[in-house]
């Protein structure tokens with residue numbers, strides 16, 4: 217479904233991603249794991265069109281997307297729940313959710329999806345009139361995911377959703393990711409939290425200073441203690 | 450001092466506030482969507498007023514029609530400026546400031562060469578006085594209050610009720626977050642420049658109807674607009690309204706209590722004191 221072919225991204229000062237190739241088959245949960253500064257967020261930004269590629273190619277459903285505008289990529293169903301949530305803090309929970317459906321025109325489908333989001337995260341319904349910035353960390357992450365789902369994604373990319381969350385909330389997050397995947401949405405998960413990755417995904421790529429250094433079955437990779445120590449600190 | 454002088458000066462304060470708010474709202478929209486301060490905003494205000502002057506005097510159209518045409522033309526100029534000048538400078542505060550200073554010089558000199566330096570004037574369509582409780586209130590001032598606050602209400606509704614308005618709020622709170630929802634930042638920037646310039650043109654045209662128009666009239670508007678958005682809190686729309694009311698009322702009322710010079714001092718003193726206690730402005734976020 218999504219293919220990164222030899223992708224390189226350069227910032228003015230540094231090369232953040234070097235020749236990365238990643239493949240995300242339809243229906244799967246694929247993870248990208250690596251320490252801080254490894255280049256994980258840059259990979260997702262490149263897919264979403266927030267940063268240009270220096271070289272390489274990104275393909276979604278057979279279509280080259282790496283020269284498209286951010287909004288066109290969202291329109292194709294490639295949706296990102298970014299690192300740090302990036303909510304609209306002074307707008308209500310409801311307004312945030314509606315903005316997730318910004319490109320959609322089907323009012324009825326939107327209403328149905330909103331019900332679905334509230335069923336998945338009942339807390340959001342209770343707080344729908346509150347400002348997003350007043351929610352707890354876990355609720356904010358739910359809102360960010362709910363907002364992402366409102367775009368009716370084919371591929372949902374999540375950048376370190378577990379960041380700053382308590383262990384019980386991370387359990388809930390794992391369930392949520394599985395539920396989302398079972399509803400037919402392909403997931404690309406970027407994480408530093410190895411236990412979340414082991415629980416939800418099948419295949420994993422390990423990134424170190426901008427390169428893929430290991431890839432393979434999550435269970436096998438994570439069983440290897442040296443991998444855990446070397447890449448996850 | 451009698452009651453009618455006081456009421457008249459309060460009304461003057463509100464009408465100044467109406468103008469300051471219209472100017473400040475345009476600055477605020479452009480600042481919060483594009484992350485730049487568009488310093489040639491006063492020139493848009495000035496050209497908006499000249500537009501009405503030429504359309505009423507040369508083409509003989511009535512004031513309201515002229516106001517609509519001039520406003521739309523200035524909104525269009527805003528779109529052109531966004532596309533050609535400010536889009537590449539989005540988020541680059543210093544470069545945008547320098548580019549817009551260049552624009553001030555260009556626009557002022559273009560107007561100077563076409564219209565000359567002498568002040569021009571046109572008739573306000575609002576004449577006569579309204580008597581309330583035995584106090585005479587001039588219609589031209591009252592019309593500015595009504596126009597100003599009507600437009601503020603319309604802008605609030607626009608931002609609350611329309612998708613474009615919500616997109617503007619979203620961009621001002623988190624640019625990348627907004628882009629990731631599929632919001633086209635270029636398009637919304639164009640809309641913000643259109644609205645900002647249109648509001649400035651209306652303000653200029655209303656002022657021109659009471660006083661006169663000249664190529665340098667924009668400097669005063671810019672200065673007041675900047676004071677308002679700093680006082681109100683950078684990027685805050687309610688802040689621009691409250692800041693405009695405070696500065697407008699100070700400007701309207703102080704001169705009857707003391708001399709104009711001291712009134713000016715007191716005005717700035719009050720702003721400095723408020724900012725000492727709330728450096729982020731009245732409704733600014735930290």
Ligand SMILES: Nc1ncnc2c1ncn2[C@@H]1O[C@H](COP(=O)(O)OP(=O)(O)O)[C@@H](O)[C@H]1O
Pocket residue numbers: 227228229230231232250251252253254255256257258259
């Ligand atoms: N906007 C930027 N400009 C310059 N360098 C950046 C920028 N964003 C990230 N980097 C650098 O690129 C590298 C990868 O960053 P990032 O993709 O955020 O890593 P991760 O998400 O894995 O923590 C880091 O060295 C970081 O300092």
Ligand SMILES: [Mg+2]
Pocket residue numbers: 253256257258299375376
């Ligand atoms: Mg990151």
